[in-house]
Amino acid sequence: MVTPDGDRSGRRPRARTDDRIAGPSRGQLLLAGAFVLAVGIIGLTFVLNTSVQTNTLAESETGIARGGDALAARQAVRADIGDFLTALNRAYDEDGGATDPWHEYRDAFRAGVPPLARGVRDHHATGGRLVNVTAPSALATAFEDGFRVKQETTDSFAKPATRTAVDPVGQWRVVRDSRVRNATFRFEREVSTSDPAFRVVFEESASGDEWAIEVFEQPTTPGNWRLEVQFEGSTVDSCTGPPRSNAVRLDVDDARFGGDYCPALSRLDPEPTYTVEFRNGDNVRGQFWMLVDRQRPDGPPSSGLPPAVGPQVGIDSTEYERALYGVQVAFRYHSSTVDYETDLVIAPGEI
């Protein structure tokens, strides 16, 4: 009989002499090799595992965990409340004669915050976060009353009382010791390119330092509108606007001149409070709008409308209407990693 491993007698074939020498050696080497391989694999596994853990550690960084989501939520609430404030200031008009002339604005704001807060709360609740916005009840801290000072008909920027005179006074103090937001100008044309250019000056109340925006037409043909931002009489930066044959719009807080971004305006940085003054206003014609805060720390005003014009009120203009300059809301954000509660003072477009 022939077995698979043996000869006809069933015995295993005898190993050759070389095999008998190599057999035990091969076994020892295999054992040693296996041992080394095992140690190596264990070490490699350890290193790779910790390396993977490092990557996991680094990649587990999310905005929600770190708090970036709280910043985004706060920014979104600021934008929402700011938009609501802008819409509210457009929709409501002064009613005159009330003991609290701003009460309609305040009531409308109070009525509008809960639906807005509900939307914010629902939106963030889907991600497991609690975000809430509430309007404080205290009048003195919740609302900052203000006025919209404006010139809606195209006219000179000279002092109003002198415009009919032969030589109007080009220097006009529009706002005194206050803060301004949403300042917008529309310039139709410069009266004379050879006369000193029109300037909007922001004089800081505390230091007396002057920031200015100078707007003029380039005298060369075809000229463009030009804008310079100056500090203490020295030009900081400038930009060029559209052709002077067109009217040009200036949005100070948006840093836009003629609809385009003007980096020079980003460098305008007056420290509140400040006085806003037009100089050489008789050399340009156009319109302007700006929101000014009342700067009255002593609570709601007595009855009647301005001008109860005095230095503390800050308005030295002929056209104005009530508006809410700013509001304060309580903001709460809670997630698995972030606990944050603060009051947000919102006055969009503040210079």
Next chain:
Amino acid sequence: MIGDGPGGGNGSGRDDRGVSSAVTYSFIVVITLALTGGLVVGTDALIQDQRQQVVTDQLDVVGQRLVATVETADRLSATANAPDSLAVTREFPDRVAGSAYRVRVVNENPGGTESTVYVETVDGEVSIAVRVSVDSANGIEESTVTSGAIRVRYESSNGKLVVDGA
């Protein structure tokens, strides 16, 4: 007698003439031990190097994440009114590659707004440093915390950020 064993043989063509199985075995064992020992020592050194690198990498990640959290807390504190409450809690690993570690916050200048965050193993073998500067808060208080959950909070009494254990 003519046999097949060591020392045997019938002619000069055999290459194992004069070699006993005991000597061969001893040589094999010694050589195997030497090779094995060398490989183990070499592998161990390699693994130690890799482990050290991993510890450094992980401490670096912990440091960067903690500093990012401090900067976020700084930005959250940037409101017109100081926050009523602000705390950001982060979960960090208790150990990195088997080593316990701690976090130290050291101010560059007393009363300044620049600080250095040291993340170091308890045995002091590995340490990394990450600098951080705050804009809104009045600085970061000096502190030492152990690994695990770490909280960055705003201290309203002095307007500083505090890094402490959660």
